Amino acid sequence: MPPSASATTMPYRAIAYISRAISGLRITELDNLLVDARAHNQIANVTGILLYDGSRFFQYFEGPADGVDRIYGRIRSSTLHHDIQELHNYPIDLPYFTQWNMGCKDVDGSVLQKLSTQQWVREAEQLQQIGPQSDSPALLDLQRFWTTDQL
Numbered sequence: 001m002p003p004s005a006s007a008t009t010m011p012y013r014a015i016a017y018i019s020r021a022i023s024g025l026r027i028t029e030l031d032n033l034l035v036d037a038r039a040h041n042q043i044a045n046v047t048g049i050l051l052y053d054g055s056r057f058f059q060y061f062e063g064p065a066d067g068v069d070r071i072y073g074r075i076r077s078s079t080l081h082h083d084i085q086e087l088h089n090y091p092i093d094l095p096y097f098t099q100w101n102m103g104c105k106d107v108d109g110s111v112l113q114k115l116s117t118q119q120w121v122r123e124a125e126q127l128q129q130i131g132p133q134s135d136s137p138a139l140l141d142l143q144r145f146w147t148t149d150q151l
Helices: 027-044 065-077 111-133 137-148
Strands: 012-021 047-052 056-064 081-092 100-104
Touching: 012 065, 012 137, 027 047, 027 056, 027 065, 027 100, 047 137, 056 065, 056 081, 056 137, 065 081, 081 137
Parallel strands: 047 100
Antiparallel strands: 012 056, 012 081, 047 056
């Protein structure tokens, strides 16, 4: 169950969604997405993870409410994906992630994507230690997507 504090007392927000990549998404487009998203997220002070399994994206991101809103607007207007389904959107006490990464699963990606995936794998190991004790349904869905392809 998401944290129950009101948005007025909680300056941070977390959002998770799943979407379908456009047909024929190229490695260079993923590289550009990775670089562009990392830059914009850093400016907005937004952290989290974007996972890609070759056809679908799952993203969990968190940060100050105004930064999350700006980033979510960019996400919704992106032409690299469609069928966006918002899974979670709620206030949080503090961000879980210290940075934003992209993890590519079962995809022959670029060196940049492989490095980012390695960073994510280290974060995922820490996330698995939290496991069922997490009070964040979004983080539990994130783990499910990465480990089982179920969602």
